[in-house]
Amino acid sequence: MMPVKLLKPTEEAYQYPLLIKQLLLSSQRYAGDNEIVGGNNGKRYSYQEFNERVCRLANVLTEAGVKAGDVVAVLDWDTPRYLECFFAIPMIGAVLHTVNVRLAPEQIVYTMNHAEDKLVLAHDDFLPLLAQVKHELVTVEKYMQLSDSDTPAEAPLKTMGEYESLLKGALPEFDFPDFDENAIATTFYTTGTTGNPKGVYFSHRQLVLHTMTLAATTSMNDNMQLMQVSSVYMPITPMFHVHAWGVPYVATMMGLKQVYPGRYEPATLLKLFMTEKVTFSHCVPTILQMVLSSEKAKAIDFSGWQVLIGGSALTAGLASAALERGIQIYTGYGMSETCPLLSTTWMPLNADEFTHDQQVAKRIKTGRPVPFVNMRIIDSNGRFLPHDGEAMGEVVVRTPWLTQGYLNEPEKSEELWANGWMHTGDVGTIDSTYTLQIRDRIKDVIKTGGEWVSSLDIENLISKHPDIELAAVIGLPDDEWGERPHAIVTARAGASVDRDAVAAHMQQYIDEGLIEKWYLPDTVKVVDEIPRTSVGKIDKKVIREMLKSNG
Incomplete structure (x- = not known):
């Protein structure tokens, strides 16, 4: 390595230091009259009140004995309280654990x-569960009750008090310390196909850099x-899932109405x-589909609503339906392991001239890597493939x-970071414009007749049928073909x-030469709801x- 000159x-x-507290510095500068609104209880907070509440929470936690490096868990729905935890807990040097409340007990x-x-x-909704399993929680010392009611019900286990009451009794100032920006700020767990969830x-440094890049990418x-x-x-991604994709940090830094x-x-x-x-x-996608399919949505004009889709592939059918309802829809790509932002839709300057079908085709692309992301594709031997x-x-x-x-x-960490690159487990292509298109998860690619067939490609084409709302395709073993698609x-x-x-419906794509005949699923089962x-x-x-x- 060439010698470099170091700054002295x-x-x-x-x-x-790049600490989360730095993100809070600018929030009041730009907020103006913008508020943080709680749909759970109808309460509204100015950014000045929000900052004071963050300080009050920090004082409550410190009084409770929470020290730097301690892990503080949160089980809540998406509330302003949760946003306060996003800041106060890591800002005192503790680690925020956003617990996935939808996991099995x-x-x-x-x-x-x-x-x-x-x-x-x-939250009150999760206290009964904790009361049942508290004897199994070997490191937990104290509990705090979170309630949406002004007159909280008695908790089914001993707590140190109710959140709002504790905040009222705490001081509205706190001198948040400086410390190493590489200190862990957050942790959460991602579920796989086998075994226990992985943490x-x-x-702080990673979250600040992610926030700055996400702010630039979205504007x-x-x-x-x-x-x-x-x-x-308004987030419709749970705050326990990858910090609601990190967007609350950006929105707070910018002082937006939330x-x-x-x-x-x-x-x-x-x-x-x-x-x-x-x-x-x-x-x-399934959440947006749920919203659009509700009876009350039929009478609503969604013009002006911009929605970023991630987590699963955005199909042409859903993208088309959203655009027809006035929703400007885009794709984002990432994973729990990536904080999550890696790439987003990139709309060209002449996008207004595109036809409806051209708009759909552009918006369902996995997108271009955002700033600071170095992205490649490799073969099974680890060799880089052409873009x-x-x-x-x-x-x-x-x-x-x-x-x-x-x-x-x-061991799992070494596998994740084999040869110094993080392995996503996704199969994709990258073209000469740096645009990524995810073709499938490695474990979901259907290997039929010596060919690799993308389950996402089949889902995308099926979703274009006017009578189909959602589609999911998997491969099952077949004696003759190895595997065959089923939907x-x-x-x-x-x-x-x-x-x-x-x-x-699929025959038209076969006739046009877009797909081969073996893309047609052997079976199609109609269900009331697709498992999620x-x-x-x-x-x-x-x-x-x-x-x-x-x-």
């Missing part, structure tokens, strides 16, 4: 023990202005969308905000579909077992 600052120079217990949680902040973790494209001073932000809906219910989301004049949200839009390989990445491993799991679908209200209808994971993604593990058991 004077002793008096302040070494500015035994998995919740596993993650809380594995993370070594010391203090737990829990990922992120430092640097003329045709994708997601977050500006006038924007109204709306936190509590528990996700279509009627509540639609009401808040209209009354608070929401302009930007993000979610997985020609044809070569398919595993997507590997490098960027400053990737988890450095799985918590206390060195489950949900039909639109009042519609009826079967395999013959899907086959007739704890974060709303299509659960192909469950679908595979369901179709296997049905023969």
